[in-house]
Amino acid sequence: MSRPRISTFEQVMFFDTDCGGVVHNIAYLRFIETNRTHLAELLGMGLTEMAATHIFPVVVRTEVDYRKPARLADKLQVDGWLERIERLRFWVAFTITRPTDGTEILRCRQMLAVIRMPEGKPLRLPADWAGKYGQLQPIAPAGRGMR
Amino acid sequence: MSRPRISTFEQVMFFDTDCGGVVHNIAYLRFIETNRTHLAELLGMGLTEMAATHIFPVVVRTEVDYRKPARLADKLQVDGWLERIERLRFWVAFTITRPTDGTEILRCRQMLAVIRMPEGKPLRLPADWAGKYGQLQPIAPAGRGMR
Amino acid sequence: MSRPRISTFEQVMFFDTDCGGVVHNIAYLRFIETNRTHLAELLGMGLTEMAATHIFPVVVRTEVDYRKPARLADKLQVDGWLERIERLRFWVAFTITRPTDGTEILRCRQMLAVIRMPEGKPLRLPADWAGKYGQLQPIAPAGRGMR
Amino acid sequence: MSRPRISTFEQVMFFDTDCGGVVHNIAYLRFIETNRTHLAELLGMGLTEMAATHIFPVVVRTEVDYRKPARLADKLQVDGWLERIERLRFWVAFTITRPTDGTEILRCRQMLAVIRMPEGKPLRLPADWAGKYGQLQPIAPAGRGMR
Numbered sequence A, B, C, D: 001m002s003r004p005r006i007s008t009f010e011q012v013m014f015f016d017t018d019c020g021g022v023v024h025n026i027a028y029l030r031f032i033e034t035n036r037t038h039l040a041e042l043l044g045m046g047l048t049e050m051a052a053t054h055i056f057p058v059v060v061r062t063e064v065d066y067r068k069p070a071r072l073a074d075k076l077q078v079d080g081w082l083e084r085i086e087r088l089r090f091w092v093a094f095t096i097t098r099p100t101d102g103t104e105i106l107r108c109r110q111m112l113a114v115i116r117m118p119e120g121k122p123l124r125l126p127a128d129w130a131g132k133y134g135q136l137q138p139i140a141p142a143g144r145g146m147r
Helices: A025-042 A047-053 A129-133 B025-042 B047-053 B129-133 C025-042 C047-053 C129-133 D025-042 D047-053 D129-133
Strands: A005-011 A055-066 A075-085 A089-098 A103-116 A121-123 B005-011 B055-066 B075-085 B089-098 B103-116 B121-123 C005-011 C055-066 C075-085 C089-098 C103-116 C121-123 D005-011 D055-066 D075-085 D089-098 D103-116 D121-123
Touching (some): A005 A025, A025 A055, A025 A103, A025 C025, A047 A055, B025 B055, B025 B089, B025 B103, B025 D025, B047 B055, C025 C055, C025 C075, C025 C103, C047 C055, D005 D025, D025 D055, D025 D103, D047 D055
Antiparallel strands (some): A005 A075, A055 A103, A055 C055, A075 A089, B005 B075, B055 B103, B089 B103, D089 D103
16 A cells, blocks of 8 residues: 655745744745645645535644744755545645755644535545555654654 | 725734845735725725625736835834726725834835626726716825826 | 733735635634734733844644634634743644634644744743743633643 | 846645635735746845845835736746846846746736845945846837837
């Protein structure tokens, strides 16, 4: 059973930073959204399909641990993967790292549900997910346990 | 003939600044959007009406002159007014000032059209505007000519 | 012992929504940041003081539960309060509600540390906090337990 | 004399759109900032140099013409180029297009000055620019005159 996983890359722009000299919390969320969008595409829920079907994965819960600050011009790697699935919900997890010095910037976990808009009706996860992803267990990022 | 005009107020938050130590260009646009939303309400196009009718004023052109930087914790005043109307388009103008020291931070003019979504079809301006606003001429902000 | 607590108010603008028709996750974070900024001021860490001393509260962990979507033009109330303090860290909590129909939109908890920038050195919490806030226990938002 | 010019690419994410179903004005500004950052690097003012020297190009004036809306999942191309230089200021111009159907989404021109932060002191443009770029004339995007 292979775990859906994707890496995306960002370079810190001025608009990502604040006057504390570091990347602003809100910018990290944008980086994670971009990665999650591509991860959802891997899972069969691409933006084009969503725009057509109005079936979207929606974030129900977010947990973020901010570990080290990133700075202007940093090149960051965002890794996102499917952590585990339940009947109506699934968990994805992310790390943001700065590959040039190996610093872990942030960890994030999100719980998602699949809904049909605009009613907001929650749907069961796609039927083939149980077979493909039912045995997945959460994994720890390299080197440390995820809380 | 009275000119529709409205003032809104903002305090600069961390997320409005960048690592240059000043307010980021993109944040000023948010301040102007908020003012314009309230100005549109004065003109009879409130958010609730728009959500119901899908008739929106859309920005066709923006001109911004950045004059002095604002900084963290600054309390800013945004003044917005209807500058003039044409048959299918109208111009609004804005200044952002820091009242504590009288500094003018920014000037902005926007040209808008009224469209029906999702077709994006441009509509004639409301019938009563010609009588109410047809004679309005552009005004200069206090003390200096607008380019 | 009185618990520092503050309410702030937001109206949902176009730039807060996305094409799913609801408020975007990132916008809620901005609303919470604004509330937390005023809460920090209540705790003696105002923006002006921070700009002068370079001593900032920084968010170390964020947990958000998205409960119901807010929509364009909604008037939202953000309530933020100090939940409890430790030696080097403190927890704040927030709810966002739509008072017109009593809907709870979101709950959020954040753990913060106090650091001196640009070194990022963590500082002990102010000496008088133990006496003023040492006995505070987390409270549940009205009606339901916080997970 | 070769004109500095760069293309960058964006895919429209949920957070770039609003509940009108189209990309929000503020998102386009982010796309342009990213392109301009890379264009500045071509001109010898990279983010890393700026972070070290505190010499930044700052935007003094922005003009944007919004032509057609972009939508969720659109893949957009941003083209940016140096338009012309003066003694203390220079103009850059941008188009955003959707290559899949050749639609021009937006045109933008920005006037910039070079300043040293935090004083905000304007500096003369680099000495070698007159020789390299002094003869550049504004160019029209393909097919239509720039207003």
